[in-house]
Amino acid sequence: MTMTNTDIELLASGILEGDRKSLSQGITLMESSLPSHAESSELLLSQVLPPADSSLRIAVTGAPGVGKSSLIETLGIQLVEAGHKVAVLSIDPSSPRTGGSILGDKTRMVRLSAHANAFIRPSPSGHSLGGITHSTRSAMLLCEAAGYDLVLIETVGTGQSDYAVAQIVDVILLLVHSHAGDELQGIKRGILEMADLIAVTKSDGIMQEKAAHAAKTYRRALAMSSQASKIVPVLTVSAQENMGITDLWDSIETLVHHDRSEGLFESRRQKQIEHAIVDMAKTLLLNEFNHSACVTESIEELTSQVLSTKCSVHHAARSLAHQFIHHHSNPHHLS
């Protein structure tokens, strides 16, 4: 799809009016890796940019099978019924968009996805993790522009994608199984230490006691960890029985209230944006370098100088970097 400025204006006004189809189309544009879409994405974002602080961004992470979708559905329904607009985005570099994953999401969140004030979007596919972080941030901004005041980001809880999502959310909720012994082995220490809240899932029926025990184990482990100064609430929940969900939300609100009053909320968002700008500036520099005509022109001569031992690789590299910077100090070069 080639988009005219009029298309983008229409899309922007659709999103600002909260039209779900426009929001979906906008997110698809953000996820596109076509160079011709980059400018359109940029234009769309600039037309809808929501006021700062307009939403709360929560990551829901945990191992596969821990019950992320069930919890998001139960919590989500409670929140939309309380008047919130809830968007759910997924980051999962390993899941393809077609087939099991999307069907699974739809099936699992069937009640939430039917609600007028909920918007559910599965993982983008075919992206690098860096690309996913950026497109998820953009998708989140579009959701906020469309009036969603709560954005839940579902991620897979096994490493890289969690570190990435930590760069774009305010709160990290880690879901864990009640068989805590094994679980403590399986979860990367780093992810445990990133969590702001931990919820032991499936705490219902005969599993309740085991879940309570697991929660105790986690509390003890956290108290002994290097991050012991940060108090991380550990709760037990049952999505199926809708137990502990209100307490969980209260804990999140208490935490956010505390962070806001201490200025931590603001300063974290500031750090995140700093990080995103620096990251993207580097990507732009390297892209420009990779496509630079002056680099292509010089590399052959420099290589032959190194081959004939007239200079070292390091020397040639420095010279190439110089040439690039000089050639591109014309501002029209960098796009």
Added chain:
Amino acid sequence: MTMTNTDIELLASGILEGDRKSLSQGITLMESSLPSHAESSELLLSQVLPPADSSLRIAVTGAPGVGKSSLIETLGIQLVEAGHKVAVLSIDPSSPRTGGSILGDKTRMVRLSAHANAFIRPSPSGHSLGGITHSTRSAMLLCEAAGYDLVLIETVGTGQSDYAVAQIVDVILLLVHSHAGDELQGIKRGILEMADLIAVTKSDGIMQEKAAHAAKTYRRALAMSSQASKIVPVLTVSAQENMGITDLWDSIETLVHHDRSEGLFESRRQKQIEHAIVDMAKTLLLNEFNHSACVTESIEELTSQVLSTKCSVHHAARSLAHQFIHHHSNPHHLS
């Protein structure tokens, strides 16, 4: 250690005379990640740069326990006895320099390391893979300057480090176990396809028949692979019994002779140097960016513009990249 120009000149002449202690010290300098050593490394390299094509560079890769060290020892001894000077370098990002690894290397290559015309150097530690590739390339150049005409690079055969070593060698020898069924599962397809030669190890005693069978299996697998146009010799060897080692070396020489006569040898080295220059130029650019005063000065203002939704992250990033390039178009900035 701080090095004066005189120190470096002494080191350079030591290396050029083939002094092993100077060579060791030079390699330690190449492996240093201290910024103050970068310039000394550079100066040393420029003083010793050997003529192009002065040596043959061979990667020996394979899973742990396949017998890389034993093969290198047996082959190495044969080569030094035939008048070659043989250097052995290791790339293994996972192995620390202290403890098992270095003792293991010394113990396993005890005969080769005692020979006057052999030089054995274990893995550098505490480096990123990118750093290891660069410092291994530099170490290799120092070995060549010291008169070593054969450089064997031992690597671990499980992924990343193999792709890295492919960027600095002329020939890739893959060692495999004789239990081929399992083995084909364990070796990454990519590594199998990178190999120029494959040798089934420990083909002695009761294992000979199994090794021959494994060789046949590999030949069949290779014939059906996407790289079928490239003919990859598959041999069986026994380091312990010194069987098949001469054939292996003959195969390597035939291959190198063929590559040289077709111009492939030259063009590969050229590509490798191109790649190394481009890679390092990017590293220099990013380093400079990370330490740029103008970046530090601008980022706060840009972040607050994004926070107040006056501009997007993308716009801010572009502006930051521009500022960096403009500010640094003074050639004294990039080092």
